[in-house]
Amino acid sequence: EFPAGDEGYHTYGELTEVLRNTADEHGEIVSLSDVGSSYEGRSLHLVKISDNAGQDEDEPEVLFTCNQHAREHLTTEMCLRIVERFTDEYGSDPTVTELVDTREIYVIPTVNPDGAEYDIENGRYKGWRKNRQGNGTDLNRNWGYQWGCCGGSSGSPYSETYRGPSAFSAPETRAVASFVESRVVGGTQQIKAHLDFHSYSELVLWPYGYTYDDANDTMTPEEARRFQEVGERLAASNGYTPQQSSDLYITDGSINDWMWAEHDILSLTFEMYPAGGGGLDGFYPPDERIEPETQRNDEAVEILVAEAGNQV
Numbered sequence: 110e111f112p113a114g115d116e117g118y119h120t121y122g123e124l125t126e127v128l129r130n131t132a133d134e135h136g137e138i139v140s141l142s143d144v145g146s147s148y149e150g151r152s153l154h155l156v157k158i159s160d161n162a163g164q165d166e167d168e169p170e171v172l173f174t175c176n177q178h179a180r181e182h183l184t185t186e187m188c189l190r191i192v193e194r195f196t197d198e199y200g201s202d203p204t205v206t207e208l209v210d211t212r213e214i215y216v217i218p219t220v221n222p223d224g225a226e227y228d229i230e231n232g233r234y235k236g237w238r239k240n241r242q243g244n245g246t247d248l249n250r251n252w253g254y255q256w257g258c259c260g261g262s263s264g265s266p267y268s269e270t271y272r273g274p275s276a277f278s279a280p281e282t283r284a285v286a287s288f289v290e291s292r293v294v295g296g297t298q299q300i301k302a303h304l305d306f307h308s309y310s311e312l313v314l315w316p317y318g319y320t321y322d323d324a325n326d327t328m329t330p331e332e333a334r335r336f337q338e339v340g341e342r343l344a345a346s347n348g349y350t351p352q353q354s355s356d357l358y359i360t361d362g363s364i365n366d367w368m369w370a371e372h373d374i375l376s377l378t379f380e381m382y383p384a385g386g387g388g389l390d391g392f393y394p395p396d397e398r399i400e401p402e403t404q405r406n407d408e409a410v411e412i413l414v415a416e417a418g419n420q421v
């Protein structure tokens with residue numbers, strides 16, 4: 110459980126209960142399922158929000174993933190905010206209503222429930238980042254595009270950026286990737302845009318992470334320009350700093366690189382609050398920050414959901 114004073118954060122059990130209640134209360138626009146199980150057997154919850162949620166309609170699809178990194182608990186709250194806003198405000202907020210009626214929005218609130226639960230075991234923060242397989246795999250180095258190519262991850266199982274013994278060796282990344290692959294319908298990937306939430310540093314990041322190149326044979330200059338244009342619009346809405354992922358540091362095997370290169374999904378990362386401060390404390394903002402820092406991204410979420418319909 111979370112330490113005293115930070116009860117505002119959701120444990121896996123509390124998250125599961127909120128998702129079940131939301132599906133019960135908003136049955137016609139919510140479908141709750143899962144993309145598979147974590148290493149320790151926890152369901153990787155998948156929330157679908159759309160009109161006629163039980164039907165696969167011909168509407169642009171959008172994916173939000175949170176909590177790949179265990180200690181980044183604020184991101185789980187971010188995905189919960191998306192679920193709650195796009196259900197509670199359906200029928201009252203015109204923008205939310207329009208987007209739910211014309212898109213299929215998928216949310217995976219925690220990709221790494223085992224790590225998140227381990228991080229708060231006994232009510233004290235451990236600073237844990239990875240999953241709970243062996244000495245832990247960094248899920249954001251385990252994706253299968255340019256996996257381990259470029260010095261953006263580690264081959265040591267004890268490293269915080271251990272890429273795993275092979276691409277998709279982690280059940281969690283494999284499950285999410287399989288879900289995305291299942292959204293190829295009639296040869297066309299239905300998911301058009303994706304955001305992966307992390308903390309912290311207040312950044313909007315776009316691929317590639319594995320190379321400093323802005324453009325290359327799998328990202329044309331105009332495609333790179335589109336990432337930058339959307340990234341800058343997102344950052345203008347929340348005050349984060351927009352930049353290419355590799356401008357921060359080189360990462361290989363990241364989710365964004367795979368989503369773009371393998372599925373042409375407009376895939377970005379948000380690094381949430383705080384902006385700086387360094388050290389472990391930045392991963393653990395007091396729960397009083399949850400509401401302001403998740404609502405800070407309401408407009409960015411709308412921008413991305415809308416952008417999914419502007420497929421080139």
Ligand SMILES: CC(C)C[C@H](NS(N)(=O)=O)C(=O)O
Binds near residue numbers: 181249360378
């Ligand atoms: C998305 C990448 C470029 C940054 C991220 N930073 S984090 N969230 O682990 O501190 C990471 O190292 O995976």
Ligand SMILES: [Ca+2]
Binds near residue numbers: 115116395396397
């Ligand atoms: Ca508090």
Ligand SMILES: [Ca+2]
Binds near residue numbers: 166168209210
């Ligand atoms: Ca629909």
Ligand SMILES: [Ca+2]
Binds near residue numbers: 165170213
């Ligand atoms: Ca569809």
Ligand SMILES: [Zn+2]
Binds near residue numbers: 181308
């Ligand atoms: Zn992270």
